[in-house]
Amino acid sequence: MSRNNQHWDPQSYKEHACFVPTFGASLIEWLNPKPKEHILDLGCGDGILTEKIISLDCTAVGIDNSLEFVRAACSRGINARLMNGADLQFNEEFDAVFSNAALHWMRESDSVAKGVWNALVPNGRFVGEFGGKGNIQTIVMALYEVLEEYSVNAHSLNPWYFPSVEEYQNVLESVGFEITRIIQFERPTVLTTGIQQWIKVFAQCFISALPKSDQIACINTIQSRLYPLLYKNNQWVADYVRLRFEARKI
Template sequence: MTSQTWNAASYQENAGFVPILGGPVLELLGEVAGQDVLDLGCGDGVLTERLQAAGARVMGVDASAEMVAAARKRGVPAEQMDGQDLRFDARFDAVFSNAALHWMRDQDAVLQGVFRALRPGGRLVCEMGGQGNVAAEVVALHQAAAEFGLDGAALHPWRFPSPQEQGDRLAAIGFTVQRMELIPRPTPLPTGMYGWLITFAGPYTRHLPVERQEPFLRRVEAMLAPALRDQQGNWTADYVRLRFVAERP
């Protein structure tokens, strides 16, 4: 399976805003008490725990063993599983996913698995990176990759679909799309661009020897400063979210 390497402590420190900003997506789920809900790409389980507190029978799945362990530590049931190879059949009333789907390269496989996992009448409520998400970071990462002898395009780990593309994909699988929005969301970075890169740029840095990793990230940071750092030294990332709700008829 596709596994993911994440550091739960670094995620909490540098990206604790991710589940916090996922709150409005949770609300889109509506009533969950007594329902079976899958949290796809649950990470360390912050939002899974909230679903459980709201009375859902939850299950979290994530490709990272460390994130699954962190979620279990919170007291939510979680399993290591590739979202591109979900192994559930008509088991859930809802599938929820925040900030995870764009890490899965084969979107068709993910959404087909979600369709199978839902009971008829079940809903998918998702927020992920959408078209244009972290565009400046992607360009800088690819420029730095070229300078450090890496093929940025080949390493690019994310899929940031447009509303049209994701809507067509969902419809082709058989979903009824109830809502689809692209939401620009400039996002302050609590630990700056370097902290963000430490947490999210692993798919690039892991191909460099350890001693070249910091120079690589500093080069990316320097390229981004004129665009994303203000005069006080605060960083804001150019997040764009794709938020959608779709039902299995």
């Protein structure tokens, strides 16, 4: 079973992960797009934030590795394309590259950073936010623990890349970026539709390794293990840690 066995349903994502674009809206303030700038949204998803960028009198291209998300973005009138973030096909075309909650799905971080660098005009900026070191650590450990009980090596299925500030700064600087600012912060995140729906949306790589007959029981067990850790004040709160940065091509 591949760690890339992740499929996206835009409607389910909208229903159970609406916090992603909500929190991502503040990242646009870091981007601070200027009128007439041409911007690449790397991992655009269904295009909600791309649409916000365009509304600021910019032009934008969205790319995503999910055909379902690309279709959803195109339905908004966005110029969205199916493309792997580790194999960007642009050369000095964009004033800025923006990425929200997507880079942690791109484990080939060096290739991604180099592709972004190539895509930017000189002095262009790269602004992003994604999972940092320790992100959803409680959930990850529960996934590992429960799947091990089903004789599944969950470590090999983990699709995520959660670097420290130092690690990601090294990635950016190694391809020629100059760091303008970079921070890591905890962001406890309320899961309004519960932990089971979060698992179904974001942790398919793990759950799909099991026979269908075991999947519901597995998810129930994970929920039981996480209940004393993440259920607080009558709501599920995930232990999110975010890494946010701005860098320039020099």
